[in-house]
Amino acid sequence: MLLDWGYVAVFAIVGAGMVALPLLIIWLISPRSSYPQKFETYESGVPAIGQAWSQFNVRYYLFSLIFVVFDVEIIYLYPWAVAARSQGALAFYELLVFLVILTLGLVYAWRKGALEWV
Amino acid sequence: MPWYLELLRAVAGTILIFSGVAVIAAMFGVLLERKISAWIQSRLGPKHVGPQGLLQTLADTLKLLQKENIVPRRADPVIFASAVIVVPLAALLDYVVIPFGTTRAGPLIFRDLNIGVLYFAATSALVVVGILMAGWGSNNKYALLGGLRSAAQMVSYEIPMGLALITVALLAGSLSTVTIVNAQAGLWNIVSQPVAFLIFLVAATAEVNRTPFDLVEAESELVAGYFSEYTGMRFALFQLGEYGEMFAMAAMAVTLFLGGWRGPILPPVLWFVIKLYALIFVFMWVRWTFPRFRIDQLLGFSWKVLIPVALLNLVVTAFFVVVAHR
Amino acid sequence: MPTLTHYLVLSALLFALGLFAVVTRRNSVAILMGIELMLNAANVNLAAFNRFAAPGELQGQIFALIVITLAACEAAVGLALVLAAYRSLETIYVDEINVMKW
């Protein structure tokens, strides 16, 4: 098993090198200019107003929040799915209880309007 | 096998996959996209560079190589530069667990991990971080808005995709992709799991930010989304990430639902390629046929339609596999 | 071969880093990040004890799984609190959040 992941590590390291290779090439051959307007932030051609780093709508947070909760739910289902087949009806009822409780959460978010983009 | 031979094998496999994806998915994929869009819109598409325009993308790449490499003055240089590596690398890490075919020596796969499907979900999730880095690092309003939209969209569609993956894993009783393909020897999963297949396909389209889910780089409102500020080869690397991810999603759909390399008469690798390109054609066809969603429709569709349907599908499948099977 | 002690020392260092962030940072998001580092250190310990002290069963890994679950819940609720504090007090710096009621 460690060998499997050794392969994955090699893939990641060599892969990062291969992605970086074109960057090295352009660093060597690409032209450079010192024309100051080129380094301005693009805002459809007019001078940029203020920073882009500012506040955004809280809606984005609500969605990522519900996402995190459901993502955690999903990690519990992976081992369940692998083992369920051999365990009989108990596995099914267990899943049913688990999902019903979580569906309550989804219904709550829905009713409270957390899934609306207003 | 001695360790240096293993290392050599791993390095060679990596280089093969990376250059394969770069040439077949990115270069040829871009050309295919342009040809198909031209065909759908009754145009001709690229025609002058090489026979039938076959070398068009190569010419484009050579052009991009000579372009200036601009880092905006107000950008965050470290994050701006590292996002270029993270996005394509995370997309290409998916290919570790995709079985391309089979030979007498065993399946043709970089490494058949025990947690294959989970690994696939995890590496696709890493792309989101890269996109947020690109959007924030550019310090550009279009880029940041594109990055945030993209992240909200990708995380929303990760849930139905994960549920579809779990349904398939339940059928095979394993997370290993090779076992899942072998479990489809009698019947492809698309027959028994058409709903999961559709959910996976829709979620995959959203994960790779393609129309009708391309709000992220809605060119009429957000220029090029999170990679607006990237020039030359860096732009090309984002394209590599995007097309690499699209091919990875299609390849995963083939593996999970269309029986992977399985098929009569023709060699397995060829079957895999045929199925892969059939799905790629579907992706492109959809892109050039449908208009774009609004963001509220987009997120609502995932949470109010796909996730309830996927949950129901999982329960029904579990009933048939676990209870009725006995 | 790394032994149990190697892992314990590593996780002690990681835990100390997280603790340092928690006691010295002003930004509440950075404090939450420190807590995540500490939880990670605890998880490394759990997995290491599982592997070296009780390899016959998986209780350590299941504990780590619970910790990851709670870490995700903690992040979701904690960051929601940060947002709520920012909305009513317009700051996320913990030493400026000094009123109990608004």
Next chain:
Amino acid sequence: MTGEALAFYVLAALTLASGLVVVTSPNIVHSAVALVPSFLGVTGLYVLLNAEFLAGIQILIYAGAITVLILFVIMLTEGGTGMRARQRNEQGPIGAAVAAAMAVLLITVATHTAWPRGAGTLPAYTTAAIGRSFLGANILVFEGTSIVLLVSLIGAIIIARKEE
């Protein structure tokens, strides 16, 4: 030095170095992004500890979900605008001393205790074994999790939403 030891030291260095960036960087976004390599280092350690399933969910939850959540909150509150604000309070030296004392204490305990060495081997396929235990001895963990998740979902939505 065996491959496993080499991997351990590389991963430990990765985890601690990026952890140091998380803790010390004056730029909050840099801290958040540095969390990712730190989590990936821990992922590698899980692999070395034969906890494959934990490694998978470490990437999925920590690197893919919690980091995204943290980045979102940074962008929803201060973005990069607060970068010039002081990030450290006045307890820097004391905090460093406390953290160092904690590290010394923990390392002393770790190196001076005779830890029990258990017999047996970990199951080769940990995901299936964890799944079986969810259907047996740990059934309450499985069901309890759903309640914890439900409660935190409701709580977080109530806190994060604007009061009407």
